[in-house]
Amino acid sequence: MPDPEIRMRKMVEALRENQYRITPQRLAILKVLAESKGHPSVESIYEQVKTNFPTTSLATIYKNVAVLKDLHQLLELGFSDDSNRYDGNKPYDHPHVVCTVCRKILDPDISALADMTQELTRETGFAITRHRLDFFGICPDCQARQ
Amino acid sequence: MPDPEIRMRKMVEALRENQYRITPQRLAILKVLAESKGHPSVESIYEQVKTNFPTTSLATIYKNVAVLKDLHQLLELGFSDDSNRYDGNKPYDHPHVVCTVCRKILDPDISALADMTQELTRETGFAITRHRLDFFGICPDCQARQ
DNA sequence: TTTTAATGGAAAATGATTATCAATAAATAG
DNA sequence: CTATTTATTGATAATCATTTTCCATTAAAA
Numbered sequence: 001m002p003d004p005e006i007r008m009r010k011m012v013e014a015l016r017e018n019q020y021r022i023t024p025q026r027l028a029i030l031k032v033l034a035e036s037k038g039h040p041s042v043e044s045i046y047e048q049v050k051t052n053f054p055t056t057s058l059a060t061i062y063k064n065v066a067v068l069k070d071l072h073q074l075l076e077l078g079f080s081d082d083s084n085r086y087d088g089n090k091p092y093d094h095p096h097v098v099c100t101v102c103r104k105i106l107d108p109d110i111s112a113l114a115d116m117t118q119e120l121t122r123e124t125g126f127a128i129t130r131h132r133l134d135f136f137g138i139c140p141d142c143q144a145r146q
Numbered sequence: 147m148p149d150p151e152i153r154m155r156k157m158v159e160a161l162r163e164n165q166y167r168i169t170p171q172r173l174a175i176l177k178v179l180a181e182s183k184g185h186p187s188v189e190s191i192y193e194q195v196k197t198n199f200p201t202t203s204l205a206t207i208y209k210n211v212a213v214l215k216d217l218h219q220l221l222e223l224g225f226s227d228d229s230n231r232y233d234g235n236k237p238y239d240h241p242h243v244v245c246t247v248c249r250k251i252l253d254p255d256i257s258a259l260a261d262m263t264q265e266l267t268r269e270t271g272f273a274i275t276r277h278r279l280d281f282f283g284i285c286p287d288c289q290a291r292q
Numbered sequence: 293t294t295t296t297a298a299t300g301g302a303a304a305a306t307g308a309t310t311a312t313c314a315a316t317a318a319a320t321a322g
Numbered sequence: 323c324t325a326t327t328t329a330t331t332g333a334t335a336a337t338c339a340t341t342t343t344c345c346a347t348t349a350a351a352a
Contacts, residue, residue: 080224128283135272
């Protein structure tokens, strides 16, 4: 079973467990989230869902994203100068690389992180609970285009 | 000479070099920025400057912060759910620890970072130009209060 | 069939930041 | 030291796009 399908089932399960109803629009949103690699915005989810359900409302996307976030099935990446982006595949803290040209966001495979939180706790006395690690640059595609 | 004074001179120098006028309000803002440890917001700078210059306008703080940012004398930390915070002491990318209770922001001494960008470049093919690394938790003061 | 959550469409809120402009004062040359 | 120029200040109004709210209609669940 492909990864996106596993994620969809997991999310549907979370919805059912919490007495949320399974609507076609909801499933379409889950599908987009489970299949997206670039961390879509609400607007982008909206555009994709509309290809199958042309009457879908933007408000519906917002409401469903909020539900999934509450159920911890969605990681929200807020940007002060851009709209929020969502990660439905790894709904837990992890580093991201952000292309400053095409705005796509990817998950790097990175190892050197685990120690960092420990070092910080020792260094600062903070009880670290979460992190947000963004690296900005130009992706291979956009480099090639220039 | 204490660190804050060195920073103030550096910032005044940058202003002069770029034909900006040295006003008392401007100096008061630089002083707050050079002496602050917790990465103040515009509002916080405003409150502090007003103790010496009660007629200072919030707009003046905004305008001066923008000037200093342009001159690369100030690091701006934007938050999607909170107002911007400013670092006048280390106006270049570096990790931060953010207290989720009192909202203070500190600079940890951390070593394990240098490699990360290299590993990312190799891993993703991105040409990394900058980063934003925030660790969230509860500071020692707020832990003690609970 | 009944209950009530979810949807769709539009309007409203949000609140930090930016723009405006008359009044003030820093810089500089004579 | 004085005059001139023009950047800066202060007070307020305007902006901005995203996100939230509203409510009548629709449809999922049992």
